[in-house]
Amino acid sequence: MTEPSRRPGQAPPPARVRLVDVARETGLSKTTVSAALNGTGRLSDAVRERVREAARAMGYRPNATARQLRAGRARLIGYVVGEYAQEPWAFLESPYVARLTGSTAATALDRGYAMVLLPSGTLQNEWADLPLDGVVVADPLSGDRIVDDLLAAGIPVFSDRSVAGREGAYWVDVDARAALLEVLDHLGGQGARRPALVVPATDTRFNRDAFAGYGAWCAERGVPERVARAEEAGNGPVIAAVEAVLGRPGADAPDALVLVAEVSPPLLLEAVRRAGFDVPADLLVVCVSEDVTALHTDPPMTTLSLNPRAVAEAGVEHMVAVLEHGHLDPAGTLVPTRLEVRGSSVRRPPAGEAG
Amino acid sequence: MTEPSRRPGQAPPPARVRLVDVARETGLSKTTVSAALNGTGRLSDAVRERVREAARAMGYRPNATARQLRAGRARLIGYVVGEYAQEPWAFLESPYVARLTGSTAATALDRGYAMVLLPSGTLQNEWADLPLDGVVVADPLSGDRIVDDLLAAGIPVFSDRSVAGREGAYWVDVDARAALLEVLDHLGGQGARRPALVVPATDTRFNRDAFAGYGAWCAERGVPERVARAEEAGNGPVIAAVEAVLGRPGADAPDALVLVAEVSPPLLLEAVRRAGFDVPADLLVVCVSEDVTALHTDPPMTTLSLNPRAVAEAGVEHMVAVLEHGHLDPAGTLVPTRLEVRGSSVRRPPAGEAG
């Protein structure tokens, strides 16, 4: 099919102009043209300019695939989210994941890598035909094969600490346990004695560690654990878990609530009030969340930010190091979390905190 | 890790196994191996199976880039959002765009195309090195060069109606004008006589048409326009616009509010109440939104869904048709919107509507 078959009523095939066409047009060789266009080699500025001009005039666009074949890599990375395996494309609905996704794509592109979006719980099929130099696997589920499959295929993986120690796997993570302790200490400092926790049921490294941190804090103080699991992602299930763990106000009711499961802050506040609690008088509330509505609720919602942007940047840094220098030392980085204290978790709101 | 670990700090040369390696191993030729693996040609099943087995055993993975070069295309598409040009990666924070993005990636992958995420307001640089077969441009800004640049580079563009009539450009759209009329008629049917509108300041086809629909409806009834523009995306600016257009309750205050600018439904309701309005008694409210929190507010929020999933599917259908059959007739499709009536826009809430 080198010969374009023109059918009536159909636009003529554009017939892309190739490097060799520019060479023929300018009376130079492919080498010279290539060097001129790429700024390599030692050519006179006059020639360089003449070539550039001709290329522009002819509408020359280098064939990216041919370059990639020559270069041995495509400067293309994959991006998969482990959670949300049932709904393979729902992950963008989570503000955390949305930011992580955007920041990863942004940083990667800055470094010259494009990012393809892959569905959660992806099978080999999806990426087998893609020339991926590496894959970012966000929050893998603990038993998931995806990381193994990728590594077996010789594709470097960038994920969380659950992949630590595997050859070809690199990680960036937050210290979920420490973060929970920080949140609980903050709450304790505000007078809370009976904090409750709502975690997602999905088995990710972060959820496990957060739960462990909560357990340790309670154990140390001899406080009973008050935990509810959100069986699924989404406001409905999470709010149901909140209602279950809060019960009704009373002497034994929680006096603080930590949401590790993602939920809309205004809806959460509404639900808490429906349950008969006043925030922050009866109940201090902290959400692990990147949801921007947290700033606009009344009172504004205290959040623990997982710093998706910093996580993404560190992950891409690793990737570039590995892909371009063949190694990385150490194989992992810890990124700090950021507790943003607002009105929902302080008994006496500080003056001057603006929404 | 089939290979014993080498010196620490130095990555072992991966030494990918190529087609020719499998050929040598099996004692066959590249041709035969290729045919066996791809199911082409006429080979005995015995040979085919033997090759497959050897390939698996050797861990052979075809080089995607080489295939692409041969095939003449990469089965890769780009995805850009025109709006949010200031914050090139903020687009995933919009529920509508998030769903459109996910659905486009999903549908494309179903059809064998991977999707790369490009920043809003992208320059040539970003995609020049990518072998893109086509680019989806969601909600382009009216004066934006991106579509022209793409078309000039010979890359087919799939966008909204604003590109209609251009060679190589195809579109999917909703009828924003008709949608607004439907919303306003619904509101009118519920007794509203003084509807107000909040639109984003960004100049997209959708925003323009929605505004025109509102204007036409008001003109037809001799009703004054009550419009506020949200100067930026985000809950803060949109809510400020809401407050501006509502004023205080009174004889001349709006009795219905249509949000074309995206806002968090629970925050919107809160703001409306702060302004002194009861929903739905004093004010009927409808949001153009895909935000799932709309289901959980009290009262639940009536929304106009723009059907991002259907838009995405239609767009990818076009793309596949164009890329694989070289044309499309007609060059555009209209996708219906869906008005989901809930408690926020009915004077007497219907029984049996569950959150």
Added chain:
DNA sequence: CTGAAAGCGCTAACAG
């Protein structure tokens, strides 16, 4: 039924 050989479009040794 199988294999040798020709390229896809580009870049980088190596000559001239």
Added chain:
DNA sequence: CTGTTAGCGCTTTCAG
């Protein structure tokens, strides 16, 4: 300073 040549890894005529 410039051109010839040899591939990157794969698919696909076209002979045998």
